[in-house]
Amino acid sequence: MGNGMSKGEKGVSSSSSETGFQDYMTDILNKGTLAIMLSIGHRTRLFDIISSLNNPSTSKEISLKAKLNERYVREWLGAMVVSRVIEYDSAHKTYWLEKEKMDFLTRASSSYNFAASMQWIPILAQVEDDIINCFQKGGGVHYDSFKRFHEVMAEESAQTVVAGLFDFILPLVPGLEENLMRGISVLDIGCGSGHAINTMAARFPRSKFVGYDISEEAINKARSDGQQLNNKNVSFNVNDVSNPQVMKTNFDLVVAFDAIHDQRDPANVLKNIARIINPDEGIFLMQDILGSSFLEKNINHPLGPFLYAMSCMHCMSVSLAQNGTGLGAMWGKEKATEMLKDAGFANVEVKTLAHDFQNYYYVAKIT
Ligand SMILES: C[S@@+](CC[C@H](N)C(=O)[O-])C[C@H]1O[C@@H](n2cnc3c(N)ncnc32)[C@H](O)[C@@H]1O
Structure with a gap:
C-alpha cells in the first residue's frame, strides 16, 4: 500500500x-x-x-x-x-x-475505558459517503443511519454520566439528593437507553422518574433495563420533546445529558422545559459539551478535533436531517447561556467537574 x-x-x-x-x-x-x-x-x-x-x-x-x-x-x-x-x-x-x-x-x-470511546470513529466512518453528499447538496444524515449509535452511547453514558452521578453530578445542586430521597418528580429529556434515569430510580425509590426519547430502539432498551432492575418508579415514552403537546406535566427536576445541542429545534425544547418546570423550586440540570461559542477560544481544547468532527458528522447533521437548526456540539457556553435565558431561565449557573474536561453542567432555575 x-x-x-x-x-x-x-x-x-x-x-x-x-x-x-x-x-x-x-x-x-x-x-x-x-x-x-x-x-x-x-x-x-x-x-x-x-x-x-x-x-x-x-x-x-x-x-x-x-x-x-x-x-x-x-x-x-x-x-x-x-x-x-x-x-x-x-x-x-x-x-x-x-x-x-x-x-x-x-x-x-x-x-476511563478509552477503547470503548474509540468506537465513535468507525461509527462516523460508516456515514462518510452520506456526509459528503450533504457537503454537496446540504441536508443531513438521519439518526437511523448511525448503526450501533444507541449501544455505544449507552456505554459512553455508563462511564461518564452514570459513573459520576452520585459522587459528582447530583452534588452540583445543593440539597438535590435530599429532595430525591424525600420524593420529587424527575424528567430525563432525550434519555437514550435510560442508564442514568434507571440508576437514579433504583437509588431514590420515593421519587418518580420519567424518560422521553424520540428513538423507539432506545426506549425499548430503557424499559427492559428498568424491568430487570425491578424499578417500579420509572416509566419511559417515545416522545418528541420539541412538541409542546407532550411536554405538559410539571416536574421538580428536568435533566438532559448531552441531549440538547443535537435537537431539531433546541430553542423550542428549552422553552418547553422552562414551561413545565416547577416555577419556585424547579431545577433544570443540563450536561452539555464543554466549549466556547467562539472558535478561536477552542483552539487548545484537549478534545477539539474530536468534538468538531463528531459535531460535523453527527450532532449537527442529525438536526439538519430533520430540517432543524443544526446547532452543533460546539454551540458553546455563551450561546447555551443565552438560549437558556431566552427560554425563560432567569438564573443560570455554569459548573465544571475537575475530572471532566468534556462537559459543562448548567444549573438553571426560573427565578
Ligand atoms: C447524544 S444522545 C444522549 C442520550 C442519553 N441522554 C445519554 O446520555 O446516553 C441524544 C438523545 O436525544 C434523543 N433525541 C433527539 N431528538 C429528540 C427529540 N426531539 N425528542 C426526544 N429525544 C430526542 C436521541 O434519540 C438520543 O437518544
Missing part, C-alpha cells in the same frame, strides 16, 4: 516547519487507523481477555481463549505492539498488557 511519505523522497528540501507538519500528518494517519484497531480490541473483548490471562501469552493462547481467528488476532497484536499499547517478548513470541494500561482499555476499568 506504500504511500511514499518518507521525508525528502521527492527530492524537495523541506523547511523544518514543513517537516514538522509532515510528521504531524504521518502521526495522524497512524493514530486514525489505530483508533479503529482499539475499537476492534474492545468489541472482540481482546483487551479484557489479555488482561484476564495475567501472564505473557502467545497469539494462539489469546485467540483460543477469545474464540477468535488466530491469524486476525496476530495481525491485530502486531498493530498493538508497534503502537506500544501491548508488550511483546520476541524470544517467546508472547504478548501482555501492562497493569496501568488495563485501566484505560478494559471493561473492568475503574477509570
Whole structure:
C-alpha cells in the first residue's frame, strides 16, 4: 500500500516547519487507523481477555481463549505492539498488557475505558459517503443511519454520566439528593437507553422518574433495563420533546445529558422545559459539551478535533436531517447561556467537574 511519505523522497528540501507538519500528518494517519484497531480490541473483548490471562501469552493462547481467528488476532497484536499499547517478548513470541494500561482499555476499568470511546470513529466512518453528499447538496444524515449509535452511547453514558452521578453530578445542586430521597418528580429529556434515569430510580425509590426519547430502539432498551432492575418508579415514552403537546406535566427536576445541542429545534425544547418546570423550586440540570461559542477560544481544547468532527458528522447533521437548526456540539457556553435565558431561565449557573474536561453542567432555575 506504500504511500511514499518518507521525508525528502521527492527530492524537495523541506523547511523544518514543513517537516514538522509532515510528521504531524504521518502521526495522524497512524493514530486514525489505530483508533479503529482499539475499537476492534474492545468489541472482540481482546483487551479484557489479555488482561484476564495475567501472564505473557502467545497469539494462539489469546485467540483460543477469545474464540477468535488466530491469524486476525496476530495481525491485530502486531498493530498493538508497534503502537506500544501491548508488550511483546520476541524470544517467546508472547504478548501482555501492562497493569496501568488495563485501566484505560478494559471493561473492568475503574477509570476511563478509552477503547470503548474509540468506537465513535468507525461509527462516523460508516456515514462518510452520506456526509459528503450533504457537503454537496446540504441536508443531513438521519439518526437511523448511525448503526450501533444507541449501544455505544449507552456505554459512553455508563462511564461518564452514570459513573459520576452520585459522587459528582447530583452534588452540583445543593440539597438535590435530599429532595430525591424525600420524593420529587424527575424528567430525563432525550434519555437514550435510560442508564442514568434507571440508576437514579433504583437509588431514590420515593421519587418518580420519567424518560422521553424520540428513538423507539432506545426506549425499548430503557424499559427492559428498568424491568430487570425491578424499578417500579420509572416509566419511559417515545416522545418528541420539541412538541409542546407532550411536554405538559410539571416536574421538580428536568435533566438532559448531552441531549440538547443535537435537537431539531433546541430553542423550542428549552422553552418547553422552562414551561413545565416547577416555577419556585424547579431545577433544570443540563450536561452539555464543554466549549466556547467562539472558535478561536477552542483552539487548545484537549478534545477539539474530536468534538468538531463528531459535531460535523453527527450532532449537527442529525438536526439538519430533520430540517432543524443544526446547532452543533460546539454551540458553546455563551450561546447555551443565552438560549437558556431566552427560554425563560432567569438564573443560570455554569459548573465544571475537575475530572471532566468534556462537559459543562448548567444549573438553571426560573427565578
Ligand atoms: C447524544 S444522545 C444522549 C442520550 C442519553 N441522554 C445519554 O446520555 O446516553 C441524544 C438523545 O436525544 C434523543 N433525541 C433527539 N431528538 C429528540 C427529540 N426531539 N425528542 C426526544 N429525544 C430526542 C436521541 O434519540 C438520543 O437518544
